[in-house]
Each structure stands twice: as structure tokens, then as C-alpha cells.
Amino acid sequence: MNKSRPTPTFKGFWAFCLLLIALAPLTQASQTIKIITIDAPPWVSRSPDTGELHGAFVDVVDELANRTDYAFEITLSPFARVGRELELGVQDCTILAPLPPSLTTMGELILKQPLGVIGHSNLALTSDSDLAGKRISVLRGAALATKLGANTNLNMVFDKDYATGLRKLARGRVDAVAGAIPTLQYIARGAGVEAYLGAPLVLAYIPLNFQCSKKSNHLDAMGPINQAIKSMHDDGVINDIKLRHGF
Template sequence: MKFINVLIQSLLALTFSAYSFAVDKIVHVAVDHAPPYSRLSENNHPQGLILDILKYAELTSGKKYKIKAVPCPFSRCVRLLSKGKVDVMGGLIKTPEREKIMSFVEPPYMVLSSSFVFYGRQNSDIEVNRYEDLQGKRIAVMRGGAFFPQFDKDKSLNKVAVPSERVAVDLVLRGRVDLVIAVEDTADIAMDVLDQPMHKLKKMQYRHTQPIYGYMAMSESFANSGLGDHISQQMQTMAKNKTLDKLVAPYHLPKIPAQLINPSSSLSPH
């Protein structure tokens, strides 16, 4: 009887270990509808750059794990990540506030030398020629989104949080808000994918130009796990051997600058 009890306990331990191993091998990836870099089809099937990167990393790393996409609106994706309900999300701008609740993987894989611009209705008399002209305007912003520091920290502006870019543009066209903020390099593509009438919008003169870096971010618990650490190392290896450059190319993104891969190679701080 004692032998049987020991055998049962051993089998249960093995079963639990196998179960734990299987669970540890699932990477839950939050994916929002943000064309052209990620999108959800009509049947809610996710696809996009962050999934391409993780799938390639899994195929070439020698460590097998299953990638499970979790479709969600942007703000909910960020919230799920911050609470550890998902493991990974892509395309996030690093901010001090976000660094307190999630872990960013170096280097960034999306590098844009672009501008944040504001769009209004084509037939409106609104003009924004300088930052101060934003005062008194109703500005649609993605709920949970990050833009540029001055704008993000400015509590005097009338920002209207919305769940998606489509909703933001719809509100502008219906006159419910005055402006929507967007990244200039991707706005035209996004509007086309979202089937929005770009010709009914006008771009304001004022723009804020800066390098825009999009990172893979992990929940704090996943970042501290063996698999999270492994994927972080894979990202660095893929950046150094130029694999990331090949993966981002179909999305019309530039190569990752050398100083972001090897910060010590930069001659001057930025």
C-alpha cells in the first residue's frame, strides 16, 4: 500500500510538472487593431509585426513555446499587460509612467523619424499653427496612448479619450471633437486600411517632430520568468544579426540604428 501511495504521488507530481511546463510554454500576446502594424480581420483573427517577430524567434530559438494572440482594444491591451493578464504587447512608446508597470525589451523594433500631427475637418475654420493653438480645442486621443511629453503632461488641454483610431476620426468628421492626433508617417496608411475618407480631413500646420520608438513590452512577472528572459535575449540577438531589419522591412519600417543595438557605439549621448 505504501508503495502504491508513493507511486500515485510520483505520478501526480509528474502530471503537475508537465502541466506547469505546458502553461509556461504559452505566451499570451495582446494585439490591438493598429494598421498597418497590427490588425484584426472581420473574424477577429489577429496578425501583425509583433506576432511575426515572436513566431520567428520561436522557430529559431530551439526553445518551443506556443503563441496565443489576445485581441483587444488598445487601452484594454495596455491594462491587461500592466496587470499580468497577458505576457507581451508590441509597438509601445516607453514612458516613465509605463516603466513602473511593465518591462520594455531593448532595442525598439519600430523606429520612426516622424511627426505627431493634428487633423481636423476639411471644411472647418480651425487652424493650429503653434502648440498654444491647441488650447480650447477638443482633441481625440487614444485611451491609454502616449504621444510626446509636452502634450502628454499638459492637463490644460481638452483631451477626449476614445477606444480606437476609427472612433477618433469618426468624431472629427461628425464635429463631436475638433482634432485628432496621429503619427504623420502612418496616418495615411491607417486611414486607408480603416476605410476612412482622408480627403475630408485637413492636416494642421503645427507638428511635433522627434524620433518615435516602438518597443516590445512584457508584464513584470513574465519579464522575470525564464521564458521572458529568453525572448528578451532573442530580441537582442535578432537585432545584432539584422534579422529584425528583415522582419520589419515588409511593414516599410527602417533598419534599427546601430546606436540603439549597441548604445556604447554612439559617440555622444542623446
């Protein structure tokens, strides 16, 4: 005699539905977004002792992971390589100054980074006219070098990195150093030359936006991430990160 197959109960059906609901967030959480940026403290840098990443960028990404359930894999790179990695789709997203619209889809603003000049502690800088005739250390090829180069009254000294310019400032070989102000101040503290720095003269603000490669397979993540960034501004979290890292 054939036994009839038991009829599924409503209890079993609802248990199955609850299991699907419980597993649904794992689909999003399993997605890892590769995010690339440049090594520039206090934005982000790697500890030479532990190899761990720290800085404002890391705090922002950690908060995004908490608020969106996406995982993020961080890569540090020279600036020139960032564009190539995004263009090829090797990396998904970045947080940097706006890149060409042909390359990325623009997302929310994270913060604005001040660029300018920091003079020696005995030099008062209140406007760009105070820079006339002064010896100013700049990074060759930097956007700020181009801006300052339009002023023929300046004596620009090209250096390979900020640390070199700051050492020259401490020794009196230049009158001021130009660049990203939070980074200059961070490096000066680490090098023990902060006492030689005067008040910064801000010349421009560079927006740092979340943006994703148009070749990324995770463009659908931009909606939740942009919403998370907005909520971080509303909650004051972005402002706390800025203050904590000197932006």
C-alpha cells in the same frame, strides 16, 4: 539454472544519449508564452472577414517563434486591461510603450512609433507653431492630448476614435488629427480619405519594447528572446517589417 542479465552495450548507451539530445529542444518548444497588446493597425489588427491577426506585431512574434523555438499565444486587449493582465500574471509579456518598472521587466527595443499631427492636404505643418488656432481632433485621455493641451493656442476637439476625426478632417470640420501617425494613415487608406491628408508633423517617438510581467513563469525566456531581437535588428528584419507596415 539462473540466466545472467545481459550487460548493456555501448551501442545501446549512445543510442539512449542521442535520444535525449533529440528530445531536449522539445522542452523549450513546449513552453507557450502568452503575449498581449492593443488592437491598433498597422501594429496589429484582426481581419473582420477571416478573424486572422496581421500587422507588424504579428510579423515580429512570428519571427521570434522561428528564432527561439518558443510558442506564442497572442491576445488583443484595450490598453487599460493590458496592465491588469500583466499585473496579475494572467499574461506573460507584451510589446508596448514602457510600462512601470514595478510591473514589468524591460527587454529589447522593437521599434519607435511616431506620434504627431496630420493636417488637411491644403494645410502645411512644419512646426508646432503652425498649429496655433487650428481645430485638432484628439482622442480623449491619450498622452498626446495631454501634451497638446499644454498649448493654450490650440482648439482641441475630442473624438472617441481616429476614424471619427479623419471623417471630420475630410469634411472640413477639423483642420488636423493628432495621434499615432502610422495608425492614422492606415485607417485613412481603409476609409478612402487618404487624399485629404497632408504631410505628418512628428512631435514625439514612443519606444515599443518587449517586456514581461514580473509574475510570469517564463522570465527565463527573456534572455533568448532579447538575443533574437538583437539579431533581427542586425539582420535587417526589423527594418523590413517597419517598411512593410509603414512605421
